Amino acid sequence: MQHHDTASQSTPPPRRRRRRLRGSVVVLVLGAVMFTVGAVALNPDGSAAPQPASTSPAPVLAPGSIEALQARVTRLPKEPRAWAALGMAYVQQGRTTADPATYARAEKALRTSLSVQAEDNTDAEIAMGALAAARHDFPSALDWALKATGDDPYSAAAHGVLADAYTQLGRYDEAEAAVQRMTDLRPDAASLARASYVFELKGDTGQARDLMRRSLTAAATTGDSAFARAVLASLALQDGDAQAALTEAQIGLRAAPADSALLEARARAHEALGHTAEAVADYRAAIAIAPLPHYLLGLGELEQSLGHRDRAEAQYALLRAQERIREAAGTAADTDAILFEADHGNPRQAVSMAVEALRNRPFLAVHDACAWALHQAGRNTEALEQADLALSLGTHSALYHYHRAAIHQALGHPDAARHDLTQALRQPGFHPLHEPAARALLQRIDTTE
Template sequence: MRRLPLAITTTLLCGALAAVGVWQERPTANSAASSDNARRDSRPLAGGSLPQAITADQRRLRVAPDDASGWARLGGEYVEQARLSADPSYYPKADEALHRSLTLAPKDNIEALTGLGALANARHQFAQARDLADQTIASAPLHWQAYAVLADARTQLGDDTGATEAVQALLDRQPGTASFTRAAYDLEQHGRTDDARRALQHALGGAFDPADKAFCQYQIAELDRNAGHPDQALTGYQQALAEDADYTPALAGKARAEAALGNTSSAVRDYDSAIAKVPLPQYLLELGELHQSLGHADQAQEQYRLLDAEQRLAAANGVVDDLTMGQYHADHGDPAQAVRLLRAEWSRRHNVLVADALAWALHRQGADTEALDLAHQAQHTGWPNALFAYHRGEIEHALGRDAAARDDLTEALHDDPYFNPLQAPRARADLTALTGTT
């Protein structure tokens, strides 16, 4: 397996954490319910500081409308506010502010170019984000924020080697929260979960701000949850919330862990609270599937309706995301529509998440031979992903490859017995049928 040349155990990871704002967004791990589970939520700015910064910059720009740097800064703040609030209506505002900055200062405007790259990533226009980051780096090779944008874009595009190189370049220039967490994600994707944990623990050890600490605690808890340890994960999410009670990703993580541990009433309550703060599609789909697993059909359909509405709103504001609705349709809607959406997404980026989702949609449509090839592509990085293994096992079972199916379903349930409230029970039932045990 290709090894990431990150000096996890050296002083490279011992620098102080940096406040990165918009540049901190990073990909996330698997979810049966997330759009890009490639994209874990990043730490928020300290309470109220971002809205105050936006207001202050708006006020300054009314007085000095020719301030190119001010427009670039405001554009970046709009991207960050969209991420924190899950309100995509900030994206057109960001686009306008950043392009106004470029109009005022068209040459070597690295702040505006980097902001546009972050905006492109947020809108899932990953090829554009990569190109903007490359353009920025060509004129300012020490501008570390551009490497964060580049790492995210290459990860989403499925350029594994390029993503690793960008993360290493980011570490070399700015060892801090943005680089540690991207390094951890890259390591996790390549099956190096112990190294990923060490990277996050280094980051936590250097954190002083409560928001930074909450962010790191949350990411460590995510590793525990994805490894099938919801009790440890729950403790980690609670520690994150103790550091920063307003950190919504930890509240949603707490709900996931509670659901896995059978405390479904608390899980529903915490999901509702998280969605009230930040209505991310991931949270809506996860809560819908939890309700469905509990036999709450009306409540599940309400979450799915809200999911569709959120996706339509995102599309109206320039977000290109066929992955989320493709995942939804594969399990809860029209598999043929899922295949159409996911083929479109695959044409734009060969990311392992898209490979897995398209494989599953093809299986649901009955095209299992093509599905299996994509399912194998989804595992090429070595990511220990229970959902991927479950999908692969079910596809193999449909093709009559029972020995391989047994191995993959066993792997899924070993990696995380609670990976999904609907599909984990199916995996157990199918594995029992294949092995002839009870």
């Protein structure tokens, strides 16, 4: 996808009248119920995933292009857009490598861009917002996004970062308005993907799927297409159709065989189908490309469910090492780290991590992680409040429903627990450890009543 050069617009785009989405009809101007995927693109469980290139303001980067951008800034050290492009390239690299040092390089490049041109440097402002979001500093991401949209109200990318920040801060109405504006400006793969996510979060996977297929049709790069296929696989899993999920992932991998998100999507589909050896192989391949925490946790818990404790511990050791790096950097924990600590470490420490994370990211996935940490620490009344917040938009997350079911059962609410367990088990194999526990709990409830 070509870079959107807002400077070339001599007149602002015409205002379009807002319209609603009806049935499966997709219109270019999306209605008032828009939402967003997040500055760091999110899986339905809220975990980080590599982001499609089209959502960022920099040009699509070919292999080795970081070196080309480095050469460019060497030739043009006073060119602010060159430094901004390099900074965004580092942000993208950091998202897929889970290497915090890459974010430091991104910040250095972006600060240089801003030192060369302090005002009206929208490219650098957008990239700084994306960097802050990647570091889970969403208040700072919002500040940068507001500055970028103020400097250039017609930048679709700026409104995308603004929507991302509002979303992660739990300011959903404002996020909807920003996504609407982004779509008005540029109804492309990125804005359609954000539109898809609104329906996913509200539990309307049919509309989410329709919109994501249109995002796939609009995809201008292999990265865009791979992202769409991974999301379509995830949506199929949410609907309990593991075979369809497997098909989506396999189609995507034919075009992008080294895409880690697609490998992880295929691993989850294989896991749901009972193909554990294939699932393990795909998780390992994904981790070899990008050792992201949710890949490590997924493989570790799958190995644990298979009785391979030593192999599971190897993944958990990597997670603990990543957690030490995060603590040293002083950044808030992601949901994967909180859930890992709750299930495999110290639940009270997990509660502290969740409370800290909520300060800068009161988003659905963090409410869920906090709920589970509180439950594991025996604080079920508080846990239920957080679990209700996690499901407040109607999200069809099997894990969220299982978490709330366990909390309801602990509080002596068997009917509510049964309802949530039924919802969770609509997705067979949703978790290698919790899915069997969910079935056992439902059987126990049914037997005792």
